Amino acid sequence: MATRDNPAPTEPESTSATIDAVLDVVARSAPDVRSGLPGRRVAIEGENPSGESQKAADVYADELFLDRIGSISNVGVYASEERAEGIDVGSGLSVCVDPLDGSSNLEPNAAMGTIVAIYDGPLPASGDDIVAAAYVLYGATTTMIVAREDSVTEYVIHQDGEYEVAREDVTLPEDPTVYGFGGRVPHWVEAFQSFVDDIESDPSMKLRYGGAMIGDVNQVLTYGGIFGYPTLTNAPEGKLRVQFEGYPVGYIVETAGGATSDGHQSLLDVEKDDLHARTPVYVGNEELIDDLESAFSDHE
Ligand code: FDP
Numbered sequence: 001m002a003t004r005d006n007p008a009p010t011e012p013e014s015t016s017a018t019i020d021a022v023l024d025v026v027a028r029s030a031p032d033v034r035s036g037l038p039g040r041r042v043a044i045e046g047e048n049p050s051g052e053s054q055k056a057a058d059v060y061a062d063e064l065f066l067d068r069i070g071s072i073s074n075v076g077v078y079a080s081e082e083r084a085e086g087i088d089v090g091s092g093l094s095v096c097v098d099p100l101d102g103s104s105n106l107e108p109n110a111a112m113g114t115i116v117a118i119y120d121g122p123l124p125a126s127g128d129d130i131v132a133a134a135y136v137l138y139g140a141t142t143t144m145i146v147a148r149e150d151s152v153t154e155y156v157i158h159q160d161g162e163y164e165v166a167r168e169d170v171t172l173p174e175d176p177t178v179y180g181f182g183g184r185v186p187h188w189v190e191a192f193q194s195f196v197d198d199i200e201s202d203p204s205m206k207l208r209y210g211g212a213m214i215g216d217v218n219q220v221l222t223y224g225g226i227f228g229y230p231t232l233t234n235a236p237e238g239k240l241r242v243q244f245e246g247y248p249v250g251y252i253v254e255t256a257g258g259a260t261s262d263g264h265q266s267l268l269d270v271e272k273d274d275l276h277a278r279t280p281v282y283v284g285n286e287e288l289i290d291d292l293e294s295a296f297s298d299h300e
Helices: 015-035 056-069 190-200 213-223 242-255 286-298
Strands: 043-047 053-055 075-080 093-101 112-119 130-138 142-148 151-157 163-167 178-181 225-229 259-261 281-284
Touching: 015 056, 015 093, 015 112, 015 130, 015 142, 015 151, 043 056, 053 056, 056 075, 056 093, 075 242, 093 242, 112 213, 112 242, 130 213, 130 242, 142 213, 142 242, 151 242, 178 190, 178 213, 190 286, 213 225, 213 242, 213 281, 225 286, 242 259, 242 281, 259 286, 281 286
Parallel strands: 075 093, 178 225
Antiparallel strands: 043 053, 093 112, 112 130, 130 142, 142 151, 151 163, 225 281, 259 281
């Protein structure tokens, strides 16, 4: 693991205070991420560890978060989707960041996010190790969703980095109305296609798909429904990464009263021993996730 100097741990010392400090830094950094986007919409030469092309904005946001999160006392490791290995920044909690989720939305100027997972354990962590998760949504406004200690809160972040509670105790609405699924449709497996056919035959459901997971998940948290980036015939593990996307979004949706799955089990029960391992991701209202898992077990 790469190392980096970090000041000797001072305050904050408790896990809860460290979580507070990480979330505060993420919220206060969001306007800086946003204001750094113009001029960084182009692809650069490098690839991330998953073999995807990087944009200048991905690298900019990653360096900004490494610098700021890596300086917090009692953060032990900073890992990001943009780096092959975690960076040893001290001793304490492990923080996994997807600095710019949905960065292919940069060119068409559509929504994107930042995802943060905080684990009390070494990386790669298990779903049980997660102690808090959050995402920032750079949409028409900048908001942050935080799940910790059994509740989900939405904040609005202002341009000066100050933020305030917009909604407490966020829960998925009981009657789902939206769905959105990634991957090329010809690569969907039969079980998934039959589940989608059922969803589409329900007149109360409508398609809402924006191409950035965080934007699509936020639709589900707001209106109720289901989002998935499924298993594909040419990519059985789908596209999204367990440590950076599956666990944190799974933790947020389950804390908000929803359900999650990789097709067979909760996302939080997925076990992978590679920092950048992928998993199919399905999140939403419990009855829809139950139907999805039934469709997969019926086709086995
Ligand atoms: P992106 O590659 O633009 O960063 O995991 C990243 C992600 O976006 C998700 O936000 C999004 O749901 C998915 O990939 C989109 O994948 P496709 O390129 O296959 O549409």
